[in-house]
Amino acid sequence: MANILDSGVKLVRNVGRYNIGASSLGELHGLLARLRTEASQKGEPAYAIFLVDRYFKPDSTTGDRLAFRSGDALKFIDTTDEPTTDEIDSLVAALLQEGYTKPVAVVGMGGGITMDTAKAVSNLLTNGGKAAQYQGWDLVKLPGIFKVGIPTISGTGAEATRTCVMTNPASGLKLGMNSDFTVFDHVIMDPELTATVPRDQYFYTGMDAYIHCIEALAGSYRNAIGDAYSRETINLCRQVFLEDDMQTPANRERLMVASYLGGCAIATSYVGLVHPLSAGLSVVLGVHHCVGNCIVMRAMADYYPAAYDEFWQMAERQRVSVPEGICRNLDDATYKALYDASTMHQKPLTNALGENYKAILTLEKVTDLFRKM
Amino acid sequence: MANILDSGVKLVRNVGRYNIGASSLGELHGLLARLRTEASQKGEPAYAIFLVDRYFKPDSTTGDRLAFRSGDALKFIDTTDEPTTDEIDSLVAALLQEGYTKPVAVVGMGGGITMDTAKAVSNLLTNGGKAAQYQGWDLVKLPGIFKVGIPTISGTGAEATRTCVMTNPASGLKLGMNSDFTVFDHVIMDPELTATVPRDQYFYTGMDAYIHCIEALAGSYRNAIGDAYSRETINLCRQVFLEDDMQTPANRERLMVASYLGGCAIATSYVGLVHPLSAGLSVVLGVHHCVGNCIVMRAMADYYPAAYDEFWQMAERQRVSVPEGICRNLDDATYKALYDASTMHQKPLTNALGENYKAILTLEKVTDLFRKM
Numbered sequence: 025m026a027n028i029l030d031s032g033v034k035l036v037r038n039v040g041r042y043n044i045g046a047s048s049l050g051e052l053h054g055l056l057a058r059l060r061t062e063a064s065q066k067g068e069p070a071y072a073i074f075l076v077d078r079y080f081k082p083d084s085t086t087g088d089r090l091a092f093r094s095g096d097a098l099k100f101i102d103t104t105d106e107p108t109t110d111e112i113d114s115l116v117a118a119l120l121q122e123g124y125t126k127p128v129a130v131v132g133m134g135g136g137i138t139m140d141t142a143k144a145v146s147n148l149l150t151n152g153g154k155a156a157q158y159q160g161w162d163l164v165k166l167p168g169i170f171k172v173g174i175p176t177i178s179g180t181g182a183e184a185t186r187t188c189v190m191t192n193p194a195s196g197l198k199l200g201m202n203s204d205f206t207v208f209d210h211v212i213m214d215p216e217l218t219a220t221v222p223r224d225q226y227f228y229t230g231m232d233a234y235i236h237c238i239e240a241l242a243g244s245y246r247n248a249i250g251d252a253y254s255r256e257t258i259n260l261c262r263q264v265f266l267e268d269d270m271q272t273p274a275n276r277e278r279l280m281v282a283s284y285l286g287g288c289a290i291a292t293s294y295v296g297l298v299h300p301l302s303a304g305l306s307v308v309l310g311v312h313h314c315v316g317n318c319i320v321m322r323a324m325a326d327y328y329p330a331a332y333d334e335f336w337q338m339a340e341r342q343r344v345s346v347p348e349g350i351c352r353n354l355d356d357a358t359y360k361a362l363y364d365a366s367t368m369h370q371k372p373l374t375n376a377l378g379e380n381y382k383a384i385l386t387l388e389k390v391t392d393l394f395r396k397m
Numbered sequence: 398m399a400n401i402l403d404s405g406v407k408l409v410r411n412v413g414r415y416n417i418g419a420s421s422l423g424e425l426h427g428l429l430a431r432l433r434t435e436a437s438q439k440g441e442p443a444y445a446i447f448l449v450d451r452y453f454k455p456d457s458t459t460g461d462r463l464a465f466r467s468g469d470a471l472k473f474i475d476t477t478d479e480p481t482t483d484e485i486d487s488l489v490a491a492l493l494q495e496g497y498t499k500p501v502a503v504v505g506m507g508g509g510i511t512m513d514t515a516k517a518v519s520n521l522l523t524n525g526g527k528a529a530q531y532q533g534w535d536l537v538k539l540p541g542i543f544k545v546g547i548p549t550i551s552g553t554g555a556e557a558t559r560t561c562v563m564t565n566p567a568s569g570l571k572l573g574m575n576s577d578f579t580v581f582d583h584v585i586m587d588p589e590l591t592a593t594v595p596r597d598q599y600f601y602t603g604m605d606a607y608i609h610c611i612e613a614l615a616g617s618y619r620n621a622i623g624d625a626y627s628r629e630t631i632n633l634c635r636q637v638f639l640e641d642d643m644q645t646p647a648n649r650e651r652l653m654v655a656s657y658l659g660g661c662a663i664a665t666s667y668v669g670l671v672h673p674l675s676a677g678l679s680v681v682l683g684v685h686h687c688v689g690n691c692i693v694m695r696a697m698a699d700y701y702p703a704a705y706d707e708f709w710q711m712a713e714r715q716r717v718s719v720p721e722g723i724c725r726n727l728d729d730a731t732y733k734a735l736y737d738a739s740t741m742h743q744k745p746l747t748n749a750l751g752e753n754y755k756a757i758l759t760l761e762k763v764t765d766l767f768r769k770m
Contacts, residue, residue: 034421038411041577044622044665048407204414213622248633248650249417249586252658256629260621277621285625292417 036249036291037204039173039184042211042284046273049174049214052131053091059128059170073097073119073127073169075142077134077176090131097124103137106306106313109155109192112141116148116155125149131172133217135229136180136313139173140188143206146171147188155201156192164203173208176217178279179229179314181236181287183211198307213284215276226271227344228314230279231335233286234261235317238331239296240289243375253289257282265338296376297327301393304366308358309350318346323396327376351394359391366390409622409664410577412546412557415584415657419646422547422587425504426464432501432543446470446492446500446542448515450507450549463504470497476510479679479686482528482565485514489521489528498522504545506590508602509553509686512546513561516579519544520561528574529565537576546581549590551652552602552687554609554660556584571680586657588649599644600717601687603652604708606659607634608690611704612669613662616748626662630655638711669749670700674766677739681731682723691719696769700749724767732764739763 043051060070072092078100080086092098097119130149132142144155146168151158158164173183182188186207187200200206218226237254240246260282264275301323302316311319318339325332339346351362367373367390373381416424433443445465451473453459465471470492503522505515517528519541524531531537546556555561559580560573573579591599610627613619633655637648674696675689684692691712698705712719724735740746740763746754 034418034424035414035416037414040413041408041410043408045407045620051407247418248647248654249657252629252633252654255632256625259628260625274621281621281625284622 037186037207038288039207039211040209042213044213044277044281046214046216046277048212049089049217052172052174052212055172055210056091056129056131063128069126069128071095071097071124071127072129072131073099073124073145075099075101075115075130075132075134075138075145077138078102079176080133090133097122097127101134101138101141103135105310106137107141107144107190109159109190112144112148112155112190115141116145119145119149127169129170129172130168131174133174133176135175135177136182136189139175139180139182140190140200142171142173143168143182143188143208144190144201147201147203147205155190156194156197158201158203159190159192159197159199161202162204164201164205167205170209172210172212174212174214174217175280175283177221177225177229178218178276178283179232179286181233181283181290183208183213184284184287185290196307198303211284213280215273215280218276218280219271219273221271223271223342224344225314226279227265227339227342228318228346230261230264230270230282231318231321231338232314233257233279233282234265234335235298235321235331236286236295237261237289238328239298239372239376240293242328242331243294243296243372244378245294245371245375247292250289250292253285254293257286257289260285261338262334266341268341270342294375295372297373298324300366300369300372301390303369304362304394305351305397307365308361311350315347319348319350319397322346322348323393348397351397354394359394360387362394363387363390410559410580411661412580412584413582415586417586417654418650419589420587421585422462422590425545425547425585428545428583429464429502429504436501442499442501444468444470444497444500445502445504446472446497446518448472448474448488448503448505448507448511448518450474450476450511452476452549453506463506470495470500474507474511474514476508478683479510480514480517480563482532482563485517485521485528485563488514489518492518492522500542502543502545503541504547506547506549508548508550509555509562512548512553512555513563513573515544515546516541516555516561516581517563517574520574520576520578528563529567529570531574531576532563532565532570532572534575535577537574537578540578543582545583545585547585547587547590548653548656550594550598550602551591551649551656552605552659554606554656554663556581556586557657557660558663569680571676584657586653588646588653591649591653592644592646594644596644596715597717598687599652600638600712600715601691601719603634603637603643603655604691604694604711605687606630606652606655607638607708608671608694608704609659609668610634610662611701612671612745612749613666615701615704616667616669616745617751618667618744618748620665623662623665626658627666630659630662633658634711635707639714641714643715667748668745670746671697673739673742673745674763676742677735677767678724678770680738681734684723688720692721692723692770695719695721696766721770724770727767732767733760735767736760736763
């Protein structure tokens with residue numbers, strides 16, 4: 025094991041409350057009813073804002089399941105690409121223009137993109153200004169609107185973390201609002217919601233939890249609680265992905281817990297080599313985060329040998345194919361761009377390889393790694 | 398594995414925030430300073446209440462370490478016996494009489510008794526009335542005073558749970574204020590605070606986390622997140638107690654995390670056979686909770702065979718002796734009292750042995766178990 029460094033993470037905010045278990049989405053009705061009653065008793069408006077992955081748009085029961093009522097706002101979120109600060113700003117401007125200035129809650133239902141959008145919108149409604157102003161650490165000054173997260177795919181841990189990742193198109197900066205105020209006040213984990221996730225997507229996203237925790241436990245920045253969350257997240261992923269069917273009801277519940285605990289682990293630790301390389305794929309080639317991580321695993325035999333073996337065993341067991349060869353024949357400028365976009369991630373790379381990581385990750389070496397993907 | 402029953406636990410409140418790591422007690426200064434400033438800005442009084450295990454009374458640095466200042470209340474808590482509702486009421490009455498009606502925070506520093514006392518006092522200061530009125534489930538109607546928990550011994554998980562156990566001397570009822578409002582707003586986990594715990598006490602208390610999670614994982618009432626917390630709690634206990642020295646700095650930090658995660662596990666699961674028998678020892682013979690659990694383990698070979706072996710291996714490895722023979726030669730009336738006080742715990746015994754547990758736990762059988770202790 026490497027020399028253990030203090031992670032520097034001293035204070036952690038937890039999700040306020042959570043529901044767990046099949047059919048727990050139904051608990052949203054009582055929760056919103058209480059919030060609406062409290063607002064009405066204070067003479068305040070009692071509407072809510074729902075931000076929902078557009079996947080659920082054709083489903084005519086979505087409104088009822090979410091306790092939507094007349095006067096509420098319901099916006100479907102396009103998840104083709106990860107969110108930009110401009111898109112968040114447009115969404116907030118539209119809500120404000122329609123009069124949704126002080127909702128009782130912002131409810132986000134979907135995957136990481138929708139979760140992060142809900143967190144950002146909630147913060148901006150009370151703090152004002154533009155999303156880009158809050159990209160960084162502890163720049164949010166006021167608590168956001170009461171925020172409810174309802175994940176419908178498991179793995180990124182967005183339901184448990186204190187950030188909401190956005191790309192600023194003007195600066196190219198991909199960074200979230202890292203703040204205690206970004207943490208959800210309430211999370212509903214209902215594994216029935218992940219029954220219809222396509223198999224590949226289910227695997228790629230679930231692996232985000234696995235890979236983060238592998239990176240965290242192999243790193244130098246550590247603490248006892250982050251290690252504990254990481255170990256159990258990996259344990260749950262093994263239960264899910266080394267079984268014959270990763271999508272049984274019991275395995276969907278396990279993966280939902282793994283995602284949440286993996287998010288708790290992220291809150292007190294750092295990633296390693298996989299995530300920076302995957303960020304390179306996202307920024308330069310537009311590859312989505314979770315499948316990007318899986319692609320990077322093609323090149324990780326020397327760095328995470330045990331996890332490399334296990335990862336490919338899981339992929340085989342679940343008969344999931346991971347894209348191959350996407351970086352095989354690029355031009356030098358693109359390899360340089362991938363190198364730059366990957367090696368800028370100082371903290372995780374120090375965590376994985378030590379302070380002199382640039383001596384290990386030369387342009388030649390990094391190019392070689394991308395060629396293997 | 399037994400038939401899996403739904404635990405019925407659907408909604409869980411987390412501790413608001415936590416600090417973790419050596420020297421994190423120092424973070425209390427900034428936290429209290431912020432709370433005092435906020436109160437002053439609103440024109441409200443800015444004093445705090447400190448409830449501290451009397452173990453720390455002779456230490457002249459205690460006040461400074463806790464950021465005590467003139468005008469605050471500092472009460473040392475006698476931990477000879479577990480708290481009664483009358484004692485809690487007397488403490489609250491004394492605080493009110495001294496003018497401490499609206500503190501910025503109630504800070505509890507100590508073991509489970511002190512943690513539970515701080516939780517109860519916080520709730521009573523805002524809800525009024527007597528402690529006994531709130532023994533039960535969800536009887537507390539208003540949020541308590543902002544409560545800070547600082548554990549100085551690890552295992553019971555009181556820092557993470559939604560209850561505060563008290564005995565009502567009039568009715569004999571031993572039951573806490575089970576409420577979301579009982580959960581700490583802030584917990585500081587500083588493993589330096591457990592450096593001076595006597596070895597036996599350290600072992601007995603740590604085993605409370607281990608035993609609860611063994612009981613939970615062997616039970617019928619289950620869910621995926623409770624199982625996850627329980628598994629990792631047991632894993633941490635193994636790391637601590639199967640090593641040569643359970644009290645190294647790293648092991649003290651691990652056990653602090655095990656206590657917290659064990660508390661999170663309790664919040665979504667039930668105990669089994671050990672805790673009810675241990676409750677019998679407490680009520681009838683005045684044995685403290687944690688050593689009581691360890692004594693009960695003498696009779697658990699048939700019920701938790703793997704945990705039985707591991708428990709005694711741990712005790713041997715740490716050279717800790719567990720009292721023996723305390724129930725060997727009691728009169729029939731006392732055995733009957735032990736039987737009654739143990740078998741009244743319906744939910745955990747159903748969890749362990751099924752709904753017809755009374756057919757298994759006959760007076761003769763229970764007497765036999767106590768004789769083995």
